[in-house]
Amino acid sequence: MATLRDIAAELGLAVSTVSRALSGQANVEAATRARVLAAAERLRYRPNALARALRRNQTQTVGLVIPDILNDFYASAAAVLQRVLEQQGYRTVLALNNDNPETDAKCLAGLLEQHVDGIVHVPCTKDGARVVRDATHQIPVIEMNRRSSNGEFDAVLSDEREGSRILTQHLLQLGHRRIAMIVGPEMYSTTRDRVDGFNDAFREERVSRDDSSVFFGTYSRTWGKTAMEQVMRRTPRPTAVYASSSQLVLGAMAYFAAAGMHVPADCSVVGLGNPDWYQITHPPLTTYAIPLREMGMIAAQLLLARITELRSDVVVPTVTRLSGHLIIRASAAQPPSVSAMPIPEDIDVNT
Amino acid sequence: MATLRDIAAELGLAVSTVSRALSGQANVEAATRARVLAAAERLRYRPNALARALRRNQTQTVGLVIPDILNDFYASAAAVLQRVLEQQGYRTVLALNNDNPETDAKCLAGLLEQHVDGIVHVPCTKDGARVVRDATHQIPVIEMNRRSSNGEFDAVLSDEREGSRILTQHLLQLGHRRIAMIVGPEMYSTTRDRVDGFNDAFREERVSRDDSSVFFGTYSRTWGKTAMEQVMRRTPRPTAVYASSSQLVLGAMAYFAAAGMHVPADCSVVGLGNPDWYQITHPPLTTYAIPLREMGMIAAQLLLARITELRSDVVVPTVTRLSGHLIIRASAAQPPSVSAMPIPEDIDVNT
DNA sequence: ATGAAAGCGCTAACAC
DNA sequence: GTGTTAGCGCTTTCAT
Numbered sequence: 219m220a221t222l223r224d225i226a227a228e229l230g231l232a233v234s235t236v237s238r239a240l241s242g243q244a245n246v247e248a249a250t251r252a253r254v255l256a257a258a259e260r261l262r263y264r265p266n267a268l269a270r271a272l273r274r275n276q277t278q279t280v281g282l283v284i285p286d287i288l289n290d291f292y293a294s295a296a297a298v299l300q301r302v303l304e305q306q307g308y309r310t311v312l313a314l315n316n317d318n319p320e321t322d323a324k325c326l327a328g329l330l331e332q333h334v335d336g337i338v339h340v341p342c343t344k345d346g347a348r349v350v351r352d353a354t355h356q357i358p359v360i361e362m363n364r365r366s367s368n369g370e371f372d373a374v375l376s377d378e379r380e381g382s383r384i385l386t387q388h389l390l391q392l393g394h395r396r397i398a399m400i401v402g403p404e405m406y407s408t409t410r411d412r413v414d415g416f417n418d419a420f421r422e423e424r425v426s427r428d429d430s431s432v433f434f435g436t437y438s439r440t441w442g443k444t445a446m447e448q449v450m451r452r453t454p455r456p457t458a459v460y461a462s463s464s465q466l467v468l469g470a471m472a473y474f475a476a477a478g479m480h481v482p483a484d485c486s487v488v489g490l491g492n493p494d495w496y497q498i499t500h501p502p503l504t505t506y507a508i509p510l511r512e513m514g515m516i517a518a519q520l521l522l523a524r525i526t527e528l529r530s531d532v533v534v535p536t537v538t539r540l541s542g543h544l545i546i547r548a549s550a551a552q553p554p555s556v557s558a559m560p561i562p563e564d565i566d567v568n569t
Numbered sequence: 570m571a572t573l574r575d576i577a578a579e580l581g582l583a584v585s586t587v588s589r590a591l592s593g594q595a596n597v598e599a600a601t602r603a604r605v606l607a608a609a610e611r612l613r614y615r616p617n618a619l620a621r622a623l624r625r626n627q628t629q630t631v632g633l634v635i636p637d638i639l640n641d642f643y644a645s646a647a648a649v650l651q652r653v654l655e656q657q658g659y660r661t662v663l664a665l666n667n668d669n670p671e672t673d674a675k676c677l678a679g680l681l682e683q684h685v686d687g688i689v690h691v692p693c694t695k696d697g698a699r700v701v702r703d704a705t706h707q708i709p710v711i712e713m714n715r716r717s718s719n720g721e722f723d724a725v726l727s728d729e730r731e732g733s734r735i736l737t738q739h740l741l742q743l744g745h746r747r748i749a750m751i752v753g754p755e756m757y758s759t760t761r762d763r764v765d766g767f768n769d770a771f772r773e774e775r776v777s778r779d780d781s782s783v784f785f786g787t788y789s790r791t792w793g794k795t796a797m798e799q800v801m802r803r804t805p806r807p808t809a810v811y812a813s814s815s816q817l818v819l820g821a822m823a824y825f826a827a828a829g830m831h832v833p834a835d836c837s838v839v840g841l842g843n844p845d846w847y848q849i850t851h852p853p854l855t856t857y858a859i860p861l862r863e864m865g866m867i868a869a870q871l872l873l874a875r876i877t878e879l880r881s882d883v884v885v886p887t888v889t890r891l892s893g894h895l896i897i898r899a900s901a902a903q904p905p906s907v908s909a910m911p912i913p914e915d916i917d918v919n920t
Numbered sequence: 921a922t923g924a925a926a927g928c929g930c931t932a933a934c935a936c
Numbered sequence: 937g938t939g940t941t942a943g944c945g946c947t948t949t950c951a952t
Contacts (some may be wrong), residue, residue: 219705219706219929220705221928221929222929222930222931223928223929231938231939232938232939232940233929233930233931233939234930234931234932234938234939234941235937235938235939237930237931238931238937241931244937245937245938246937246938247937247938250937250938262703262704262705264678264681264682264704264705264706265775265929265930266623266682266684266686266928266929266930267682267684268619268622268623268628268683268685268928268929268930269623269928269929269930269931269944270929270930270931271930271944272619272620272623272928272929272930272944272945272946273617273929273930273931273932273943273944274930274931274944275944277619286639286648286649287644287647287648288641288644288645288648290639291637293638293644294639296638297637297638297639297665300663301640301665306923309662309679309683310662310663311660311662311663312651312661312662312663314648314651314652327615328660330615331615331616331617331618332618332619332660333617333618333619352613353613353615354570354571354613354615355570355615360944361738409929439845453739466932468845468846468848468849472848472849472937474628475848475849475851475853492845494819495819495844495846495850496788497823497826498820498822498823498826498850499820499846499849499850499851500826500849500850500851502826516818563793570945572943572944572945572946573945573946573947574946582923583922583923583924584923584924584945584946584947585922585923585924585925585947585948586921586922586923588946588947588948589921589922589947589948592947596921596922597921597922598921598922601921601922616945616946617944617946618944619944619945619946620944620945620946620947621931621945621946621947622928622946623927623928623930623944623945623946624928624945624946624947624948625946625947625948626928629936850932891924
């Protein structure tokens with residue numbers, strides 16, 4: 219690998235001069251700069267980002283810690299975030315925590331050792347990135363999508379409570395009175411927000427929530443299916459289901475297909491989020507789209523701002539909450555006046 | 570940030586001793602090591618990966634260059650790859666090239682500057698990662714999924730030609746004679762393989778390919794839809810469609826839904842790949858599943874092997890080609906003896 | 921078993 | 937405008 223020293227030797231200059239020439243600083247004669255550029259080209263010189271980072275004490279790298287790269291929810295935000303940061307000359311290193319606290323801690327620690335300039339984090343614990351705050355070398359952290367309960371960090375969220383309320387209201391206004399809501403672990407702020415929104419809608423519409431219930435589990439396809447089995451065993455049977463993540467939707471729809479039930483004739487369904495394939499489910503899904511791309515963008519910009527910001531005084535954490543929008547397609551309709559359809563037993567959804 | 574020097578000062582030791590103690594080397598008295606460990610803990614010492622990398626000339630980092638993080642095709646492989654590498658103590662930095670040659674070159678160059686120890690690359694040009702080979706500092710490159718035509722690199726591929734053949738054969742054996750195949754750009758090795766497999770099947774089944782055709786475009790939802798419009802305008806109309814990527818499937822299915830056509834009654838459909846949602850399309854999709862996770866795993870292992878391998882003698886590039894398997898669901902059936910259904914005009918798929 | 925010293929490739933303060 | 941110097945935090949000979 220050619221280094222500054224090689225160029226300097228080749229040209230009989232000092233390394234510092236070569237450095238200045240290459241990094242476009244003033245105080246270098248035009249002719250000298252030209253010679254340096256030519257030599258750099260000739261020797262195939264590539265700056266060593268490591269050495270530069272060590273010296274300047276900034277890596278031009280940010281860490282992104284998300285639960286799962288296969289989930290459209292995080293991948294959408296990640297894609298935009300990566301692009302924005304790249305445009306500003308920052309690299310993004312991706313770490314996957316699988317919503318596992320231990321893995322999460324490892325990810326964070328790794329990024330710290332790597333001396334990233336900042337972190338965008340989807341927390342999965344109460345404490346969030348406390349590790350980073352406890353570190354001796356402070357770097358900005360932006361929480362995205364979910365929020366830890368320690369309130370020390372900036373956060374970019376979507377208004378899932380509102381989305382949930384709108385979705386539930388839609389169902390209520392269609393005439394549904396027994397609605398099943400399928401969610402993941404209660405410990406995530408998003409889960410609580412979603413449930414709160416669910417309750418808000420009943421309150422607002424002055425409908426008793428007694429006949430409706432919330433099924434807590436995990437945000438997985440399996441739980442979507444299992445929960446549906448439980449839902450359909452209820453008597454009287456719910457007339458609508460709110461599957462609050464794409465994975466849950468997947469499981470729920472698989473259940474209906476395997477059970478030979480028709481949506482929305484036999485049961486209405488609404489989802490949350492809006493991956494591409496929501497358009498081609500049968501029928502296309504009514505859902506509340508969350509502005510994931512915007513969230514990624516804003517998280518990136520906020521992080522950039524925090525990084526370049528004067529480290530001088532204490533900054534007060536900002537919480538940005540973005541609204542999504544209801545997309546009415548065909549999976550939610552009025553409930554049947556009577557529902558006497560028998561429920562099949564032992565359904566195998568894994569086809 | 571606490572450094573080795575801080576610990577050394579605290580304990581009245583030399584940095585080198587502290588370094589040895591911390592990195593678990595021999596020649597350190599047990600008592601000394603204990604004191605060092607305690608001090609490190611107390612001062613919240615975190616090793617500086619940058620300094621270590623600069624000194625040791627290896628970063629314990631590998632680069633992964635893929636076209637698109639939102640595409641299940643790449644994300645599946647990426648997820649596994651990341652996990653395997655992490656287990657072996659390597660970080661993965663993700664770079665997205667969008668199948669754009671310029672972006673690709675930038676990604677590669679950036680990774681080189683960052684001194685990654687190796688790269689896994691989905692090439693989008695004839696030359697692939699030639700930039701890396703031309704660099705003065707050689708690092709191993711593994712091509713994944715697609716192959717550049719320069720043959721200098723190891724490659725981990727799936728047998729898409731075979732998959733394509735099997736899928737087409739399935740259609741042929743069901744009785745289809747007019748099959749439309751929708752693909753992306755001819756310049757990708759995968760596209761060519763898929764088309765070759767398509768042709769193989771006709772040859773093998775001794776069926777004339779004259780009534781069937783291949784629609785080249787891009788691997789996008791839009792092209793899936795547009796291509797379908799063109800396909801359905803053909804007379805006589807094809808009885809089956811082979812949409813050779815999930816994005817193309819998405820577009821095609823959206824077309825059918827908007828056109829009010831039924832799969833497979835009005836037209837059979839087969840896909841390629843196997844994202845989760847293929848199970849809940851209406852009807853569930855018959856497809857050829859590609860072992861993406863295995864590919865990611867093998868690419869990771871191969872890269873690790875190349876990295877740790879003696880740099881001594883020239884290695885001859887390995888090509889690993891993995892087979893997938895046909896999944897028969899319900900989207901492909903026998904063709905109707907007669908098909909006289911009119912084709913609707915001006916369909917809006919963007920619902 | 922421990923210490924001293926050199927140096928990875930770069931930048932930045934300072935001298936000239 | 938250019939050179940000299942110091943040093944980022946670490947590993948690794950080589951002495952002792």
